[in-house]
Every structure is written in C-alpha cells, then in structure tokens.
Amino acid sequence: MDAIDWSRASRISPDELPETITQYLVAHQARDADAAVARFTPDASVTDEGRTHRGPEQIRDWLSHSSSEYTYTSELVAAARVDDRNYDAVHHLEGDFPGGVADLHLRFTLRDGLIARLVIEP
Numbered sequence: 001m002d003a004i005d006w007s008r009a010s011r012i013s014p015d016e017l018p019e020t021i022t023q024y025l026v027a028h029q030a031r032d033a034d035a036a037v038a039r040f041t042p043d044a045s046v047t048d049e050g051r052t053h054r055g056p057e058q059i060r061d062w063l064s065h066s067s068s069e070y071t072y073t074s075e076l077v078a079a080a081r082v083d084d085r086n087y088d089a090v091h092h093l094e095g096d097f098p099g100g101v102a103d104l105h106l107r108f109t110l111r112d113g114l115i116a117r118l119v120i121e122p
Contacts (some may be wrong), residue, residue, distance in 0.1 A: 006107065009080035009088055017079050017087055021108050024115060025089065029074060033063040041114045048120040070097040077103070085110045 017025075020039050027035035037060050040046075046053045046062055053062040072095025080088040089106045102122065109117040 004082060004086050004107070004109070006080075006082060006086075006088060009082045009086075012079050012081050014076045014079040014089065016081070017089060018110060020110060020113055020115060021087055021089060025076065025106075028063065033060050036063055039115050040118075041111055041116045044114070044116050044118070046118045046120070070095050072097060 024036055024039040027033075027039065037056050040056065040059055042056065044055070044059060046059050048062065048066065053059050072093045075092045076089055077092045078090040080090075082088070087108045087110070089108070091104050091106060093102045093104060094100060105119075105121055107119040107121070108115055
C-alpha cells in the first residue's frame, strides 16, 4: 500500500468515524475477537509494537494476546480523516502497562467497507 500523509488529516468528531471502524472499536473494547476480526478484509494486516500480523488467524491471535497482557481503560479522545479510506482514532489508555499512561493512534485504511490495514503507534 502507498504511504499515507497523516499530516494532511482533518480533525473530525469521533462519531464521524465510519461504521466499520466504530464496530471494530466496540468489539475490541468488549474483547470480542470474532466480531473484531469480522471487520477486516481477508488479507488485512495489523501492525502493533513493530510487529505485523496478517490475515484473520494472526489478527485473532494478536487481539487475544493484546487484550489479556495488561489491564487498562481506553477512551477515544480524538479522530481525524485523511480521505475516504484513511482515518486516525486516538485513544488515551491508563493501566498497569509500563509507563501507565499512553495516547495511541489507531490508523485505519479501509477497502470495500472493511479494514484493510491498522497501524497502532504513539
């Protein structure tokens, strides 16, 4: 996929995020891996902590591991739109992970109404 110029993103209200992203975020928060994975294309990838997970099986494994390693709260605090395919959802996390507090960008690329790529980074 082409590089995305996130500096061109325009701030939007979190409730303006596409329904697929909102459904993924709700499923992830509920720790419902099946519902979360259903929001991805069959060839989707997720990059988190420098590791890329490809396809439904690897994404399901990542979801199961990432949600059980630490206890934390997560609040959607901002959102931005680059274009019709690329969105950024900023989450504020507090918990028992190293550092205890973090703001993470969940950068989504959509294709055919589903998530084709998710990159999670500070």
